[in-house]
Amino acid sequence: MSQPPENFAASIKDFESWPENLVHQTTCLGVLKAHKTRLDVTEPKLFTQEAEDINVSFLELIESGPTFDNLEVSDDEELQQRLGEASRRGEDPKCRFIFIGAGSPQAPLKISRKMLVRVLSYYQVIPGYVDRLLEFDGRGYARKDMYSGFLSQTLLNHTPTMEVDYLGRSGRQLQLCYNLRSIGRTKRNHLAPCHKQWSFRHGAFHHQFDILKGTAVWITTTADLDLKKRIEKSTGKTGMREDRQFQTPEQCLKSSLTVHLLLCDWAYENLRVYFLWLDGTVEDEMYLLVHNRRIHEEYPQIYSLGDLEALRNLQEQTKGALQVLKGNIGVFSGLRDFYHGLGENDGFSLRDSCIGDISSFTRQIDNIIDETKRYLAQGQLIAKIIDARETIIFQHFQSQATEKTEQLTTNMQRHSLTVRIIVFLISIYLPATFASTIFSIDVFKYQDQDPISTSNASDPIKQLVSIPAIALDRWLQVTLPMTCLTFAAAGLWLWREDRKLRREYQTTPICTN
Structure with a gap:
């Protein structure tokens, strides 16, 4: 050996x-x-x-x-x-x-x-x-x-x-x-x-x-x-x-060329079934999303992130398939060009005896490339459909967001009006009530020496209207400043709240996509 x-x-x-x-x-x-x-x-x-x-x-x-x-x-x-x-x-x-x-x-x-x-x-x-x-x-x-x-x-x-x-x-x-x-x-x-x-x-x-x-x-x-x-x-x-x-x-x-074709068929064979499934799935899912209905009943649909996730999943499937097809087409083309060049090379000793087998092989590879390109075009069309309908879903999301924003704005306006009314009433009645409560205790007591008032002491109605002038003056001296201060504090609080809301609204980013 x-x-x-x-x-x-x-x-x-x-x-x-x-x-x-x-x-x-x-x-x-x-x-x-x-x-x-x-x-x-x-x-x-x-x-x-x-x-x-x-x-x-x-x-x-x-x-x-x-x-x-x-x-x-x-x-x-x-x-x-x-x-x-x-x-x-x-x-x-x-x-x-x-x-x-x-x-x-x-x-x-x-x-x-x-x-x-x-x-x-x-x-x-x-x-x-x-x-x-x-x-x-x-x-x-x-x-x-x-x-x-x-x-x-x-x-x-x-x-x-x-x-x-x-x-x-x-x-x-x-x-x-x-x-x-x-x-x-x-x-x-x-x-x-x-x-x-x-x-x-x-x-x-x-x-x-x-x-x-x-x-x-x-x-x-x-x-x-x-x-x-x-x-x-x-x-x-x-x-x-x-x-x-x-x-x-x-x-x-010739047997080696047959194995090459077997490998190419392995990469090509399920394309038709896959794209039929992908096209049908896109149509079914998009019909429910775009036409805003379910299978057996019609009613407005609230879109969620789950709907967008399903769409993105289909988009990922399609783009992955396109990448696979492009890579396979490159390999098919390289394989065809290699043997085509080999059949035209004078230095290849098997050229004359195998030219027929090589020509048949390259023609079959060309057919596989053409069919793969057809599915590639179909996949690109499906990808465009998904992209277009994704835009529609985003528009629905924006519409839903706008409706919710309008509803929230209306509720906030109603709430703001209610709060202002309550603040206004409190600003009027709270100082007077507080002053009246203070003046009703025994700390402040005014004795009226008017004999007419003394003679009316036994009459309750006359007692109500018989208020000493000095007591009323003191009550007004306390109540009016407190009312003014209360109005000022309430106004300052409302102004700060409005300013805070305007600032938050101006700094909130608006989603356009």
């Missing part, structure tokens, strides 16, 4: 430093260190820390085997044995799929970092793949910074650093990595229609194809293993025969 090249052996030995250990580096060392740093920072959330949770699936076709073998590894030792089988056979499997799952979008990947970088170093995966993996950091569905992109590396000429004879690698290969998002229904069907029943599922994919040998490698990373079942079905006995041929490099390339 031949020995591996020294540079490749050194790279495998230093696998934990990936991507700094790559033998064929097309970027500066600073960029490679930045990729490694991002992997270091996200390691606790990106990879499982429990050894019993590790589970990596392999689906591979050996040169002599008629069907794919389905295998699983649960630790780094088993992974080394699985990868070492190729060196004992003298070549890589004809086609190998490596499936990395997470169980759920909130869970870390079911692989350790050590195992992942061992695989990436073994296949000398380009460093850009790490950016696609960073989406699986445990933050779940709700992502506003979703990253989508297509990256490729083409080595049509012989590249000595990438040639590994003992593994059957010619050094002339294609590398592609990209990520796609699909829309899938969640299992929480008990929620109201306006709440989230759909979620965005992320998938990161890496593909290598040896141009001379026809060997292919796929690394697929998704939250669940739904794609694994689809690929097993496509490569199994139930799949199309022409998509399961790996005898020649041409057949291997």
Whole structure:
């Protein structure tokens, strides 16, 4: 058995430093260190820390085997044995799929970092793949910074650093990595229609194809293993025969194009159902809001923050879908342009024999792009409808606020008038009552020496009208100043209250949105 090249052996030995250990580096060392740093920072959330949770699936076709073998590894030792089988056979499997799952979008990947970088170093995966993996950091569905992109590396000429004879690698290969998002229904069907029943599922994919040998490698990373079942079905006995041929490099390339289409279909398939649901939900919810009625009875509706929250939820759903579609369109276009350019490249040795398959592939991708753009336009229209109707809801809120303000103002005016009347009456009667109470006690007593008054002492009525003039003068001297002071104090208090209300009204901000 031949020995591996020294540079490749050194790279495998230093696998934990990936991507700094790559033998064929097309970027500066600073960029490679930045990729490694991002992997270091996200390691606790990106990879499982429990050894019993590790589970990596392999689906591979050996040169002599008629069907794919389905295998699983649960630790780094088993992974080394699985990868070492190729060196004992003298070549890589004809086609190998490596499936990395997470169980759920909130869970870390079911692989350790050590195992992942061992695989990436073994296949000398380009460093850009790490950016696609960073989406699986445990933050779940709700992502506003979703990253989508297509990256490729083409080595049509012989590249000595990438040639590994003992593994059957010619050094002339294609590398592609990209990520796609699909829309899938969640299992929480008990929620109201306006709440989230759909979620965005992320998938990161890496593909290598040896141009001379026809060997292919796929690394697929998704939250669940739904794609694994689809690929097993496509490569199994139930799949199309022409998509399961790996005898020649041409057949291997065609099979790889089929897998690309399968991944694109995964990202595209639920768009029609999703936008039908979204459009219907918007119409149903907006009918109740805009037309101001319920289903079986009509009456004026008081809008609340719950209505606005339902509207904002639909708006978030729509904008998230638009972002997903735009990212997918970019990846579809990159995939199409890559193979279209490959078919026109004179240095591509499979050009003449595979031009028909490549043309068919690019046409199918064009169809997917056109359909996705149609749904993108539909989503943009729904977003505009939601924005317009959100304005209507704000107008209803402003109308309700105006009505409440007018009602409050009327009540305040009535209250103010009542208070003024009470203050006026108190200002008149309180000083006189107070003075009369004081003068009625024995402290103030006036003796009338008028004989006429004395003769009338036995007559009660005459006693009431017989008030000494000096007593009346003293009463007026006390009452009138007290009344004036009371009026002045009441007026000052009313003036300060009015001034306070005017100041609060002038400083209160008016909400226009």
